Amino acid sequence: MIVLADLTKRYGEKTAVDHLSFQIQPGVVTGFLGPNGAGKSSTMRMILGLDRPTAGTVEIAGRPYRDIAYPLRTIGALLDPRTGHPGQSARSHLLGMARSNRLPSSRVDHVLGAVGLAEVARKRIGSFSLGMGQRLGIASALLGDPQIVMLDEPVNGLDPDGVVWIRKLMRSLAAEGRTVFVSSHLMSEMQETADHLIVIGRGALIADAPIDQVIAQSTRNSVKVRSPQTASLREALERAGMTVTTLEDSELQVTAGNLDQVGAIAFSIGAQVDELAFHRPSLEQAYLELTADSLEYDAILPRPTGT
Numbered sequence: 473m474i475v476l477a478d479l480t481k482r483y484g485e486k487t488a489v490d491h492l493s494f495q496i497q498p499g500v501v502t503g504f505l506g507p508n509g510a511g512k513s514s515t516m517r518m519i520l521g522l523d524r525p526t527a528g529t530v531e532i533a534g535r536p537y538r539d540i541a542y543p544l545r546t547i548g549a550l551l552d553p554r555t556g557h558p559g560q561s562a563r564s565h566l567l568g569m570a571r572s573n574r575l576p577s578s579r580v581d582h583v584l585g586a587v588g589l590a591e592v593a594r595k596r597i598g599s600f601s602l603g604m605g606q607r608l609g610i611a612s613a614l615l616g617d618p619q620i621v622m623l624d625e626p627v628n629g630l631d632p633d634g635v636v637w638i639r640k641l642m643r644s645l646a647a648e649g650r651t652v653f654v655s656s657h658l659m660s661e662m663q664e665t666a667d668h669l670i671v672i673g674r675g676a677l678i679a680d681a682p683i684d685q686v687i688a689q690s691t692r693n694s695v696k697v698r699s700p701q702t703a704s705l706r707e708a709l710e711r712a713g714m715t716v717t718t719l720e721d722s723e724l725q726v727t728a729g730n731l732d733q734v735g736a737i738a739f740s741i742g743a744q745v746d747e748l749a750f751h752r753p754s755l756e757q758a759y760l761e762l763t764a765d766s767l768e769y770d771a772i773l774p775r776p777t778g779t
């Protein structure tokens with residue numbers, strides 16, 4: 473488990489992380505989302521002890537990072553895919569990390585095999601593609617067989633096979649009871665992978681909820697109804713306080729109502745219903761709605777005169 477309490481980071485005037493408090497639970501994949509500049513990398517860097525918080529605390533498995541004797545055995549992380557010296561081989565890079573964390577060299581060969589780099593283990597890191605670098609970063613994260621794994625944009629640079637591979641890997645790490653914390657800008661990928669979401673904007677918490685709940689709370693949940701009597705049906709639905717949009721002559725989209733309610737109203741006015749279907753928005757739609765007020769570039773819009 474990772475516990476953030478009132479975590480804050482300021483860079484001069486800029487508040488990158490603003491009083492963040494949340495817990496990342498074991499046994500599930502927790503997605504970390506937010507627009508560019510929201511503070512995700514700053515938060516992850518503080519979790520790993522790479523940056524000092526201006527205020528607040530982070531605890532990993534009950535302790536601050538600096539108090540963990542062999543960190544790789546507790547938390548494995550991929551923050552920057554360009555790890556290691558370009559002249560070094562993948563294997564010697566991992567051996568160095570293993571040695572400093574008192575891990576057996578057998579772990580190096582194990583993780584190289586697990587990420588599909590066994591055949592290029594003795595090649596220079598400098599000759600690696602972005603996707604290979606990403607796999608090497610994931611190998612480093614898994615080296616100490618940690619209970620907590622944190623990955624910043626792990627699918628960057630991976631081909632479709634690689635994307636499926638990392639999705640399965642994260643799901644299986646969570647199924648083993650590990651804590652998996654992952655950031656990504658790819659909403660479709662998050663929808664496939666994450667169980668729980670933390671969403672931040674301008675450094676502050678926007679959502680901390682199961683993914684289904686985040687989608688269910690979207691105002692874009694709607695009911696589509698097809699009927700030859702859309703005019704009278706529309707009037708009856710609006711009278712009941714629902715918001716109705718006419719999609720086509722014979723099709724209405726209804727928000728603020730559920731299937732049963734829409735069906736009952738149609739029945740009560742004797743309208744014929746040819747189709748009644750619930751439309752669930754994608755995570756991307758729900759996310760865009762959640763973060764609409766938190767985009768960094770809002771901040772550079774001209775202020776209204778007189779303020």
Ligand SMILES: Nc1ncnc2c1ncn2[C@@H]1O[C@H](COP(=O)(O)OP(=O)(O)OP(=O)(O)O)[C@@H](O)[C@H]1O
Binds near residue numbers: 487506508512515
């Ligand atoms: N070292 C630094 N010095 C000054 N400002 C910084 C520093 N690091 C980050 N920032 C600022 O803090 C804010 C948060 O940045 P951060 O990189 O944590 O966001 P992010 O959510 O990871 O963004 P992205 O999705 O684009 O990677 C941004 O406005 C950024 O410009």
